[in-house]
Amino acid sequence: MNNKKPADAQQIRHMEKLTLKAPTMGSPMRWIGAGWDDVLRHPAYSLGYGFTFTAGGLLIMYVLFKLGWAALIPAAAGGFIMLAPLLAVGLYGISRRDEEGKPLDLSVLIPNRFAEPKQLAYVALALTLAFIVWMQVALLLFALFSHGHTLALQDFTSYVFSTKAGLTMASIGSLIGLVISIFVFSISALSIPILLEHHVDAVTAISASVRMVLKHPGPMLVWAWLIALYTAFGLAFAFLGLIFVFPIMGHATWHAYREMVGPIEE
Secondary structure (H helix, E strand, O other): OOOOOOOOOOOOOOOOEEEEEEOOHHHHHHHHHHHHHHHOOHHHHHHHHHHHHHHHHHHHHHHHHOOOOOHHHHHHHHHHHOOOHHHHHHHHHHHHHHHHOOOOHHHHHHOOOOOOOOHHHHHHHHHHHHHHHHEEEEEEEEHHOOOOOOOOHHHHHHHHHHHHHHHHHHHHHHHHEEEHHHHHHHHHHHHHHHHHOOOHHHHHHHHHHHHHHHHHHHHHHHHHHHHHHHHHHHHHHHOOOHHHHHHHHHHHHHHHHHHHHEEOOO
16 A cells, blocks of 8 residues: 655645746836835835844944945945845835735734745845855955055045056956846845745746846846936935835835736646
């Protein structure tokens, strides 16, 4: 007699495919509009989340400043943003709870309803490795072009924009940063919200995100450009603009996921 138990439902669902729906060129602005609406409906939760995120970033910058590595603050800011899709999970939770018509409480800021928390860890690891690679590249470039000398932030800015070596360092760093940013955007545009709701593995979630970027480069590049633009705006105001920008883009990411990812195919 065969006593082998059938595969459980969760294992079976790992074999299923996600239904992907094509965005339009107007979709990114629609997502941002929906993100604004979420912030306005729940300002205390959304802006409180944005404040916490920004405070964490400012703490990192302060530590770098005290250690005499103020010149690495721009690179650290860029790297910190690479982790934003993961750090925005609480904002996804707020948007989802709002969709369900349920009241908000503090528990929504740390979602405990991830369909696949272990698979999410793999995506988190990929984003963390990208952050580490970027910081190592920034350290290497800084060491090579500054000959190991530390610079105050204002001196570093002058060095970058007024010397040939500084401009070369900035150009190489920007190019490498662009490549890493494209990688991060491609794997995280949809994967984390997918793992919040669907019983799929990390490869399936990341694959869905990458396929959307490759198949619909127009809308997705517009979306990436808007994220970069809003982030630059937030950083321009001594990072304090991120208090508003981060919640808007976090909620918008959830609405982007809602528009592009349909129910699991049975």
